[in-house]
């Protein structure tokens with residue numbers, strides 16, 4: 641597949657929301673191990689706002705911009721700040737009604753760059769960055785002109801990254817205080833972002 645169209649991207653967003661909703665309780669339980677247990681609700685609320693905002697637009701830049709502001713205006717907290725920053729960063733780096741492989745790579749690189757401005761967390765800190773950074777890097781490393789293969793590479797890397805958080809000690813934010821107790825559980829944010837990226841890939845492949 642040479643082009644990611646705006647309609648396919650909207651379908652990917654809807655599928656991501658569906659998959660995230662199915663696992664809402666699991667994400668909240670994971671968050672409760674080292675936090676306040678609200679991550680499932682937070683990610684469902686934030687992504688719902690983004691998907692709702694996406695429906696009206698027919699072009700990538702405007703669509704992603706509306707999604708970012710939709711998240712930020714309708715919800716608050718770290719989950720919405722990061723998700724909103726992701727879509728706004730993507731908006732800065734995408735335009736038109738269809739994206740080729742280079743366009744998809746640039747869009748996701750822009751998303752990650754803007755998230756990285758909002759959080760100090762990096763690989764190994766047991767946060768959503770453990771899923772997002774490897775996913776975007778795997779996409780950038782792919783030489784394929786097939787946009788499906790880019791999402792496949794991203795999903796594989798996100799799953800590996802999220803699985804690795806199980807053995808990590810929380811090293812960031814309030815979760816840091818729980819230290820050793822966080823070991824043995826996947827990070828809630830890494831799990832939900834992995835779920836979203838995986839749903840994108842499943843939608844475009846099938």
Ligand SMILES: [Mg+2]
Pocket residue numbers: 671675676677678679
């Ligand atoms: Mg929380």
